[in-house]
Amino acid sequence: MTAQVIDGKALAAKLKDEMHTQVAELKQQCGRAPGLAVIIVGNDPASHVYVKNKKIACEKVGITSFASELPEETTQEHLLGLIADLNQNPRVDGILVQLPLPAHMDADKVLNAIASDKDVDGFHPYNVGCLAVRQPELRSCTPYGCMKLLETTGVDLHGKEAVVVGASNIVGRPMALELLLAGATVTVAHRFTENLQSHIERADIVIAAAGKQGLIQGEWIKEGAIVIDVGIHRLEDGSLTGDVDFEAASKHAGWITPVPGGVGPMTITMLLANTISAFKNHVGLS
Numbered sequence: 204m205t206a207q208v209i210d211g212k213a214l215a216a217k218l219k220d221e222m223h224t225q226v227a228e229l230k231q232q233c234g235r236a237p238g239l240a241v242i243i244v245g246n247d248p249a250s251h252v253y254v255k256n257k258k259i260a261c262e263k264v265g266i267t268s269f270a271s272e273l274p275e276e277t278t279q280e281h282l283l284g285l286i287a288d289l290n291q292n293p294r295v296d297g298i299l300v301q302l303p304l305p306a307h308m309d310a311d312k313v314l315n316a317i318a319s320d321k322d323v324d325g326f327h328p329y330n331v332g333c334l335a336v337r338q339p340e341l342r343s344c345t346p347y348g349c350m351k352l353l354e355t356t357g358v359d360l361h362g363k364e365a366v367v368v369g370a371s372n373i374v375g376r377p378m379a380l381e382l383l384l385a386g387a388t389v390t391v392a393h394r395f396t397e398n399l400q401s402h403i404e405r406a407d408i409v410i411a412a413a414g415k416q417g418l419i420q421g422e423w424i425k426e427g428a429i430v431i432d433v434g435i436h437r438l439e440d441g442s443l444t445g446d447v448d449f450e451a452a453s454k455h456a457g458w459i460t461p462v463p464g465g466v467g468p469m470t471i472t473m474l475l476a477n478t479i480s481a482f483k484n485h486v487g488l489s
């Protein structure tokens with residue numbers, strides 16, 4: 204079998220086009236555009252690139268972005284004060300604190316300080332809890348994007364064996380909750396899992412989010428499975444690759460996402476979707 208490649212870039216472009224139209228209508232109707240505040244602390248170059256891309260994406264669909272670039276030595280108290288102000292600001296519908304934060308900060312405490320109705324990353328325990336009890340509100344962007352990619356295959360997920368590799372708060376855990384909500388039988392593999400291969404071999408859906416380059420061998424993939432690769436790693440030659448051996452996996456999978464051009468573009472897209480949802484909630488349209 205040769206897998207069909209799931210084009211995340213194309214799907215993201217289509218969804219952003221739709222959002223552009225929707226935002227123009229909302230602006231007309233409500234007198235203001237949705238607003239997203241993005242906070243970055245410190246000098247991590249990769250994080251600055253992500254934040255710049257988020258600002259560009261906002262502009263493309265007509266969302267107003269408010270950026271706060273804070274120095275590495277910013278105190279947690281100062282950051283919490285800024286978040287408290289943004290929580291109260293009626294022009295701000297979403298607040299995103301770019302991770303990782305400097306080591307002197309308690310990331311959980313900072314993220315939990317964001318008002319849950321402005322938590323467009325979907326990281327707040329309230330929003331994760333809503334997903335867990337089948338009442339999703341603001342959903343974690345990467346897992347939500349993966350669900351949109353899975354949807355494009357047309358495969359009914361009910362009763363399918365799904366294996367999520369990685370149990371992080373950002374991807375693995377909310378991903379498992381999304382798949383459970385969609386009716387899949389879900390296994391979460393993590394650093395203590397014994398015999399990862401045996402789990403992958405029986406999976407109809409593999410979500411690779413371990414953050415380990417090439418961890419998932421192509422020969423492990425069941426014939427016809429759907430493989431979603433959340434991993435992103437830069438090789439010495441500058442090219443990007445994922446957690447899955449793409450070439451070998453493509454010979455077995457029914458569908459597979461590439462790196463780059465798979466999950467990556469969908470994460471920012473779902474951030475924009477969440478910002479629009481939060482806006483609609485704030486103006487009483489949902």
Ligand code: GUN
Binds near residue numbers: 299300303344345470
């Ligand atoms: N750093 C890496 N990925 C993310 C993300 O999805 N959201 C935030 N806030 N920071 C990140």
